[in-house]
Amino acid sequence: MSNTVLTIDALHKRIDAIFRKAGLNAIQASAIARVIVAAERDACKSHGVYRIEGALRTIKAGKVEPDAVPELLPQDAPAIVKVNAKRGFANPAFELGLPVLIERARSCGVAALVINDAVHFSALWAEVEGLTQAGLAGLAMCPSYATVAPTGGNRPLLGTNPFAFGWPREGQPPYVFDFATSVAARGEIELHRRAGKALPEGWAMDSDGRPTTDPEAALAGAMLSFGGHKGSAIGTMIELLAGIMIGDQTSPEALDLLGTTTLFPSHGELIIAFSPQAFSAGRPGNPLGRAEALFEAILGQGARLPSQRRFLARATAERDGISLSAKEIEQLDRLLDE
Ligand code: NDP
Ligand code: PYC
Numbered sequence: 455m456s457n458t459v460l461t462i463d464a465l466h467k468r469i470d471a472i473f474r475k476a477g478l479n480a481i482q483a484s485a486i487a488r489v490i491v492a493a494e495r496d497a498c499k500s501h502g503v504y505r506i507e508g509a510l511r512t513i514k515a516g517k518v519e520p521d522a523v524p525e526l527l528p529q530d531a532p533a534i535v536k537v538n539a540k541r542g543f544a545n546p547a548f549e550l551g552l553p554v555l556i557e558r559a560r561s562c563g564v565a566a567l568v569i570n571d572a573v574h575f576s577a578l579w580a581e582v583e584g585l586t587q588a589g590l591a592g593l594a595m596c597p598s599y600a601t602v603a604p605t606g607g608n609r610p611l612l613g614t615n616p617f618a619f620g621w622p623r624e625g626q627p628p629y630v631f632d633f634a635t636s637v638a639a640r641g642e643i644e645l646h647r648r649a650g651k652a653l654p655e656g657w658a659m660d661s662d663g664r665p666t667t668d669p670e671a672a673l674a675g676a677m678l679s680f681g682g683h684k685g686s687a688i689g690t691m692i693e694l695l696a697g698i699m700i701g702d703q704t705s706p707e708a709l710d711l712l713g714t715t716t717l718f719p720s721h722g723e724l725i726i727a728f729s730p731q732a733f734s735a736g737r738p739g740n741p742l743g744r745a746e747a748l749f750e751a752i753l754g755q756g757a758r759l760p761s762q763r764r765f766l767a768r769a770t771a772e773r774d775g776i777s778l779s780a781k782e783i784e785q786l787d788r789l790l791d792e
Pocket of ligand 1: 498500501574575576577578579596597598614615616617618630631632633634635636637638639640642758759760761762763764765
């Protein structure tokens, strides 16, 4: 069956309507529809429309507050902005905190946004892009739930803990990377399972700790960290900074609370914004100009920059619309009728 092409706006309206019908308030529905549409627009299927069912399951199970209105908390420290998501999704909490984070990073040179008590399922590149659009560099990270074995271990403990970085560029899309600290996002394993495809070797172990390429066995077992002990250490750092340090759940705690990996976990998120101008003040050279020389040298070797694939997909979707399979369209229609 052939694909259907929808405009970005039309897809947002459909997904927003599904979440409104499921009981989310306008703030929650609109913000999570925005990140899901952005993922489809940028050809990041692991966090696109397939995530709608997980969000709906989480709403039905009462594990997210459908009427949550995130709250900006009084500031104790000028460079730490805190938003409580009030057990709603992380995305509206981020949207509330972003302008304050930008203002604080511009005035202090560096500032952090702490999001607490949030249900989280989305990709992080959209968040660091919010900073690069304001001329800032930034990092974003969060735990997830225990699905990844620490390197040398054989049972799930760490989350797939995403880590994103953005650097602003003038007249060009920013330099952005965003990856799970497991070999691949768990969403990729689920997409392999749905497609009946074996996993590449080195992604996961089964529940007996043996290497597996079977997605079912991998989902029941443990995923592996990217880069062995290095990814395992970065994943642990994220548990420390974006879990324990901000007074929120670590991945094993999030899984204990939820009791399943079929719903979305509740935990916090940490976003740090840097002003390149403030850090380089008094030093020779313009940091954005110097960065361009580095990017040119990378490209000059025939390498590509992270997010280049995504930005190309975005340009195509903005021009031609978003192409969804017949199965995906059926899913959207069914979810709206349910
Ligand atoms: P990928 O491995 O698909 O991509 C990781 C990054 O590497 C991207 O920025 C990608 O850019 C870049 N990249 C890929 N290939 C190359 C290359 N050859 N040269 C240069 N750069 C390259 O991502 P993951 O599967 O690890 O993660 C996917 C998403 O899952 C992320 O957006 C992450 O935030 C999300 N996630 C969310 C979680 C959560 O708890 N909320 C948990 C785990 C993951 P490009 O996109 O252009 O290919
Ligand atoms: O893809 O690993 C993942 C993931 C976990 C929670 C949201 N996405």
